[in-house]
Every structure is written in structure tokens, then in C-alpha cells.
Amino acid sequence: MNGWVTVAIPVLNGARYLEEVLTALRAQRVDREVEILIVDSGSTDGSVEIAERHGATVHRIDKKDFSHGGTRNWMMSLAKGDHVAFITQDATPASDRWLHALLEGFEVADDVAAVFGPHDARPDASHMIKSEMERHFATWGGGTEIDVQRLTRTPAELAEYRKFPGRWTFFSDVNGAVARWAWEKVPYREVPYAEDQLLGRELIEAGFAKVFHPEARVLHSHDYPPGQFLRRYFDEFRSLREVLQHKEPAGLKHSLWAVRGLAGADKRWLREQGLSGRGLVKPLAVSLRHHTIRTAGAIAGSRADRVPRGLRRRLSLEGRDTFVPYDVPASPLLDEPKPGMRKVKVTPDWTWEFVRKRFPPRPITLEPHAGRHTGPMTVAWVVPNWLVGSGGHTTIFRLIRQLELRGHKCVIYVFDPFGREKRKNGRVLREEIREKFIPVEAEVFYGLDDFDSADVCVATNWWTAYPVRDLPRCLEKVYLVQDDEPQFYPTSTESILVEETYRMGYRCVAYTPWMADILTNKWGLEARWFECGTDLDTYEFAGPEGREPGVIAVYARRETERRAVDLALMGLATLVERRPGIRPVLFGSNTKLSSPIPVLDLGVRPPAELAALYRRASAGVVFSLTTHSLVAQEMMASGLPVVELEGENVSSALGGSGDLVMLAEKQPDSIADALEQVLDDPEHAAAMARRAREFVETRTWERAGDQVESALREFLANPRVPAEAAAQPA
């Protein structure tokens, strides 16, 4: 910043208010040097002398060389200041802090390209003008608060933008300021009129911010007799058509409604001023006449191309009979497709819309609060659709039950963007959870339409993280991470989208310290962890006695690739070559798979039947490449010696010594070796199984519930958006 601010005023015969305007400018209290820059286009009323008396830098041009856009560009290039405030010769700053307010607008954010302020009608203006100006500037911050306009280009915001573009694009160089850095990127268009509206639009569409500052007020209004008003509106709307292709809607019904609406707004304004009863009759009659004239002028002006030249001159206050459309670049966001092009729309129910709509990335939506240390919580769980037998869902529903037992209230939302769930009915889904998983109390909803609020909202897999991020009225958002999900996918759309969820800034509750370490060390996330419990009532311990030799229970959910079922089958085939009496019993999937050896495939079975299998088998095989498996713990609880693959995901949960499970390298031979060892050394296997049972006994669901509850409490006690933030201005 160079310490200068420039106030630039184009002048032509402005003596009526110029003295007042320049006096107000010289009275400004601002911590920068103020340069007053005037470009006069041929005044004959002493305007130049007034300007020079006030120490303004005056440049003269021919009237024919003046254009609102071109001349302002020239003034920007002449100006000393890094910020240039534009006003007109009849706009008087309403206070000595006007310039300070404009400059303050630029400090709201680094990307603020322009700042504008409200116009107060002069005291002698008609009530229609006063009412209209108040209404117009109340669009931004209610007219009393600083308001930042910035187009984030989300689908919802783009739709709003197309409906009400002026809410974003409006800018007035009757009372506005432009940052030099922004002007260097987006200068004024060399158009004769509507240059400010065009600049506002181009700045916003270029991604810059614009600020309305309510204290940057000027006194400025035009009042004319009715006939002149008609002609002025004709000129104004002809210009809008020539430059911005704006066409005022026409039609008797539409116009009558428009006039009625505007007169109604005047009536409300007059009432606020204390008028009532008969006192309203005359001003309302004036209002009706004014708005009828305005509407007529606007309709005719924006269709000036169809008005005969002679009539055009007579209708114009400037006496101009031309209609010259200017070649202004079309707005890519607002304009209709060109002739010959088809308007294309996005299919709203496309599978991936739930992700696409959530870009560009934005911070997690949270309510500010002072921090909650005690008391019962409300927790909303957003879960993916499931298949009966899903281990991940078993864990989620057990955790929900644990929270319910501690006095917290829960609700479950099933988020199914891929439409895999056939039963789109919350009560039916709830019954299934209660019958096939855990008898939870929580209500269940299909979809998120019924989402209301929660102390904590929990995303439970990668695709639920997208909608949960934006759900309203939550004090905290938590990501329950049971698996290293990016590992589920090869390099693909999915792998990119999963990784994105780890950049959203969730606070995490991870299954196993290993997963928490990944979230913390690789992704820089705040993570707590829990360890799964096991249902010791269902999975009762059985010793080595009575187990059937050669029976190997194999978790074979082949559709879940991370379960490495084919690797398990390779190991079993190698084992069968060594000892033909092996009888693998597969379970966990209703999908039939091809196997290199004879197997008994039980499909998906209820826990009680699985527990019986675990009690009679001699060894168990269960792999998971991206986490530690709950199935392994259930086998361990049942006294079944387990073979797992080596890996940090397993060793962080069970230790790497092989004391609790037999660890195999990720090779068929090694898997066969590990199984042989279990089968050939029953004493060692039994001792390992006993240790495993003791280990599992310490991993109860109560403990898991405590771990998750304390993580949620800790997050709630340390709010990311403290309560005082709510009191700060936006």
C-alpha cells in the first residue's frame, strides 16, 4: 500500500452540487493522503474553477471522447492511490468517515476487489425515490451490516445467481471503490453506459469478492417531473439493453402486478413514516403514476431497437436517437446458449451427484458452542446400506447400543447414494437391525431428508462423509473409521474421492490404534481410537477336546476383496496337497465361488451357528488387509486357533509375536505352513487359543463403548467453533 487513496469524479456542468461534494471530501478523516482527481468533459458552469479551488487535480477532455467505462479506465491509470473511490458530481459523502468505510471494506478479506455503499435520497426527493433506495440497499446486509458477495459456484449458489444475479453483481460507481490490483486484472469495459454493472459482474465471475459497507453513505438522488422521468427511464433501459442485453419483462398482467407491487412497497414505507388513512391517498396516487411511467419507460427503453428513430429522439432525455448494441463478452454463467446450441442440464439423480455437488471443498458445518463436558448427548449416525452379516455394521450398531445404555439418544440415517437398498423404509430397516444385528432403540430413516439436529453427527464410511460435512445444527462432526478405505480401491475415481474425505478435517474415532496412527501421521487428523469387543455370551470358549481334526473354518467373503479369499484358498490348496484329509468349511458370503479344492460352503450364517462351527473346527482362517477383523476375535473367543496374515493392522491390535494368533506371510506356502503348525502341534495351538481367549475377554463391548463415549465427550468439551465466534461479525 502506497499511502494514497484517490477519489475520482467525472464532471460535466456539475456546479450545482460540486462545491458541497468537494467540501465533504476535504473533510474526510482517513489515515491516508487523499488525491481528488477530476476529469472534466467541457463544463461551462464554473465546475473546473470550483474543483481547482479545492485542490483537485483536473484533466480536461472533449465531450465526444467521454465514455463512462473508457474515461474511468483513464482515471484509474492517472490515479496515485492503490484504491480509487469513484463518485459522481452530485453524490455528497454523508459523513466524514465515508472514505474510511470504503477502505475498511477492502480489509474484510484479501480478495475484495470492490466496495460500494448505499445512496441516501436527498431530503427534497419524492417518497418513491426514498422508498426505492431504502429497499434496494436493504438487499445487502439488510442495509445496516457489512455484506460480502462472493460466488462460490456451488450448484445451489449458481441457481440462485441465475435467479437474482444483481444480488451478486450490483456495483455503483456513483459511490464505490475499486482496488488497483483487481482493475489491472478486470478493467472497466469501454462502454458508454452500465460500465459499473458490467464491472461488478466480471469481478464476481472472475472469483473476486465485493463488499457492501453501510457506513459508506452518500446523498444522491434524481427527481424529475413525470414527463422527464419517462424519458430518463427510457435512456437508462436503452443503455442496459445496448450493453447488458437486459430486456424488461412486458405484458399487461405482469406490468400491472409490478406497478401494484411497487406502489404497495411505497405504502408500507409511508406508513413507517407515520402516514395513514386519508393522508396516504395523494402520495399513493403519485406513486401509481410514477411507477406506471417508470414501467412504461423501462419497457420502451429496453425495446428501443423497435422504436422508430424520430420517436426514439423524442423519448430520450439525452435527445439521442441511436440504438447501438455493444459487443460485450457474454456471461458464461448467466447467458442463454447461442442460437443452434442446445441447453443442457445435469441429470439430478446421477449416482455421483452426491459427491459432485459438494465441491469446491468447504469446511465442515458446525454450530458454535461453549464446550460441553457432561450430560447426555444426542448422536446421529449416518451409515451406508448393509448386507446381513456385515462386520462393519455389527460394530456400528453395537456402539450405538452401548451409547444408548449410557443414556445417550441415537438416530440412524441410511445413506444409499448408489440405490442398492431395495427396502427404502426406515421401520423395515430398523426391524432388520433389531432382528439380525443388535436390538437398538434408535429410530432409523432411509435418506437424510428427515435429519434435524444432533450434538454429534457421525459419518461411518467414506461416502457418508460427503453429506455429513454439510448437515446443519450439529455441535460436532466425527468420522468413525474402521478401515483404511483408500486401500479398498485401485487408482481410480473412488480412490480419489475416498482420500478427499480425509482432507475434510473431521475429528476421527478409529478402530485400532494402527488406524488412528494412519489418520494422524499420514493425514494430519485428530484421531482417538477404540477396540472392538466380542460377544462372549454367543462365542463361548471350547477347549481342544471334541474338535474335529482337519476341519478349518474359513471366512470367505470373496466380494470383499480386502479379505484376500483367493489367497486363503491358495494356501488351503497347498495344505491339501500336503495332507489330503483337510476339510475347509467356508462361510460369510452367499455368492458361490470357484475353489481349487472341495469345500463345504455354509454361506451367511447367524452368530449362533458360527459359534458352533468355531467350537468344533481345529483351525480358523480369517484375513483382512486393511484392518483387524472382528471375525478373528470371535474365533479367538471360541477357543479356535486362528491363522492371520502378518501386517501392522494385525500386529497393532494383537501384537506381532504370534502369541495370540498364528501369523503367516502373504504367500500360499506360508499360509499352509502356519495351518500345519496349528494342526501338528495341538498343545501349542491350545495354549495360544487360551491366551487369545483371555485377551478377548478384556476387549468387551462395554470397553469399546467407553472408548467411543469418552472420545465424543472429549471432542464436545473442546469445540472447534467456540461460542464467542457466533458473536463475531461475519
Place this chain on the structure above:
Amino acid sequence: MSTETGITTDWERRARDAEAALEESLRERNRLWEELQALKADAREVEAAKREVYRVETSASWKVTRPLRFAKTIWHKVKRRLDLDS
């Protein structure tokens, strides 16, 4: 704790009371929240039932079998009349 003015102020007790009151109001809020969820779930259930009724009543099979239902109603009325007369 006694102050110079002789007013006894038990800050710990007051803090405990305040915490208990907060917890109680949270419980009440949570109960209402749960009730709201149940009402919403009921509303969804009613909506689903209405949709199902509509689906049945606008189905071709329902329309085709309308004469049978009509005949059944008439038969029951006649039978009741005959039973009464006898």
C-alpha cells in the same frame, strides 16, 4: 464458606446444583428430540402406507377384480337379510 457479611455461600454445592439442573434439562431436551424422531418415523410410515394403498388401488388387478368385490358385498347383504328374515 462464611463471608464477612455473615452470608453463607456454598459454591461447590451451587455448582453441583447447576450441573445437575443442566443435566436434567439436557435429558428433557434429549427426550423431546427422541420424541421428534419417533414422530418423524411415524409420519414416514403413514406416508409409506398411503403410497402402498394408492399403488394397490390403482393397479390393474384391483380394477379388474372390482366386480367380484361388489358381488361379494351384495352377497353378504342378501345373506344377512335372509338370516334376519328367517
